[in-house]
Amino acid sequence: MTVHCHKPGAGLSPILRPSTGELLAGNGPLLIDWVARHGSPVNLIWPDELQSNLAALRSVLREGGVAHALYYGAKVNKSPALLAAALRAGAGIDVSSLYELQDARRLGADGTQLVATGPAKTAAFHNELINCNALISVDSLEELEDLIRVLPAGGPVQAVLLRLRPTNQARSRFGMPVAAIRLCLSRIADESRLRFDGLHFHLSGYSWESRAQALREAADLIDESRAEGFAPRMIDIGGGLPIQYVDQRAYQAHVGEQMPEDYRTGKVPASFYPYGGELSAAEWLRCLLRAPMADGRTVANYLADEGLVLGMEPGRALADQAAISVFRVLRVKAVGPDAHVIFVEGSSFSACETWFGSEFLVDPILVPAMSPPVAAKPIRAYLAGHSCLDEDVLSNRWLTFPIAPRAGDLLVYANTGGYQMDLLENEFHRHPMPSRLCVVQDAKGQPTLVPDTIGEAQCSARP
Numbered sequence: 001m002t003v004h005c006h007k008p009g010a011g012l013s014p015i016l017r018p019s020t021g022e023l024l025a026g027n028g029p030l031l032i033d034w035v036a037r038h039g040s041p042v043n044l045i046w047p048d049e050l051q052s053n054l055a056a057l058r059s060v061l062r063e064g065g066v067a068h069a070l071y072y073g074a075k076v077n078k079s080p081a082l083l084a085a086a087l088r089a090g091a092g093i094d095v096s097s098l099y100e101l102q103d104a105r106r107l108g109a110d111g112t113q114l115v116a117t118g119p120a121k122t123a124a125f126h127n128e129l130i131n132c133n134a135l136i137s138v139d140s141l142e143e144l145e146d147l148i149r150v151l152p153a154g155g156p157v158q159a160v161l162l163r164l165r166p167t168n169q170a171r172s173r174f175g176m177p178v179a180a181i182r183l184c185l186s187r188i189a190d191e192s193r194l195r196f197d198g199l200h201f202h203l204s205g206y207s208w209e210s211r212a213q214a215l216r217e218a219a220d221l222i223d224e225s226r227a228e229g230f231a232p233r234m235i236d237i238g239g240g241l242p243i244q245y246v247d248q249r250a251y252q253a254h255v256g257e258q259m260p261e262d263y264r265t266g267k268v269p270a271s272f273y274p275y276g277g278e279l280s281a282a283e284w285l286r287c288l289l290r291a292p293m294a295d296g297r298t299v300a301n302y303l304a305d306e307g308l309v310l311g312m313e314p315g316r317a318l319a320d321q322a323a324i325s326v327f328r329v330l331r332v333k334a335v336g337p338d339a340h341v342i343f344v345e346g347s348s349f350s351a352c353e354t355w356f357g358s359e360f361l362v363d364p365i366l367v368p369a370m371s372p373p374v375a376a377k378p379i380r381a382y383l384a385g386h387s388c389l390d391e392d393v394l395s396n397r398w399l400t401f402p403i404a405p406r407a408g409d410l411l412v413y414a415n416t417g418g419y420q421m422d423l424l425e426n427e428f429h430r431h432p433m434p435s436r437l438c439v440v441q442d443a444k445g446q447p448t449l450v451p452d453t454i455g456e457a458q459c460s461a462r463p
């Protein structure tokens, strides 16, 4: 999708789907008006995109003949509309806190649609999960004991997964090595209020190969547990499916060529999310399903032959293209003979890669408030938030703007739905939290905004 806005940056233009592309291409005044009304930054959501992302994954699973349980990893974004979209599309929800659980329940989820795979569950969270009979992934022997302590006598049997720590993540604090899984199994064997439903893992990194390796380790434990009389029905591979933010070739060229001088810090960050990866989430899943198990069967055939459901909790991949973040330029300040800082209204705590010592390697799109001057000069600048902290930057990279931005222009970060827009947002300097709104079409087919709330004005994609 080509956008006729001004493209700053370093050749890392975001890939856009039509919904955002069309809005950015022809609706500058409307965007300016929305920011005037709702403040900067404003986060805009397209809940339908989550449903398309789900459909793409489901089609691969169906094609592979794999029974599956897809849960949207709600931690990826605070938007209730995205939760609601996942539920409307028949997906479950992976809840990581009591509060995510309560939101999912308010939106109509029942326990059978919920799984809790996070590691740090409080007693109150355990209790609510038990009350609605949600599936619980147990992270440790210690968590299993805590869970047993709060199980009501005579209540329904509580289904649990055990979280495996595969050998390729031996240093992770999450999950359990094989020996601890065995201890949990013998504890469950003595506890009639618990049922072992299968194994779960979630790995850092984004390779399908590491998941295939973990699946092979899980398969051995599934066999072992069946030999001991358990009846596991699921292997759950967590999340980590990739998003393609920018063109693969442009990305590789950029990463290969970038130098310390390209950053105001004089340092290239040590690691980046693979913004221009070679696989879409659906292709990634297809590769995984075709990977060989130890006995040569494909993962898909193994799961089908063994009567196992593939559980998954994609977060980022389901939020692909579901949101953008729009910042208003506050001021452009010279900081050297050929260097500027562009202050935006709003802090970088919500667009957060720089807070992890990394960088969002996706260029912002400039939407000018007024027609640009004919003889505009390019400038080189980095982007800073409005707080008093030197580290409050949206980009440490020097970005080249073919036309210098001016106060009142907008800088749009596309595809911020996956952890980029609200993970670290806060009210520093008492600035209000950024607004989050859903973009829908009005009766004339024009884009308009509705609140992204649970309750009275819930976003259905089409009013």
Ligand SMILES: Cc1ncc(COP(=O)(O)O)c(C=O)c1O
Binding pocket: 073, 076, 094, 117, 118, 202, 238, 239, 240, 241, 313, 314, 315, 316, 317
């Ligand atoms: C246990 C677990 N499952 C799923 C996810 C979602 O991962 P992603 O957003 O990369 O798909 C996470 C993210 O941290 C996680 O910790």
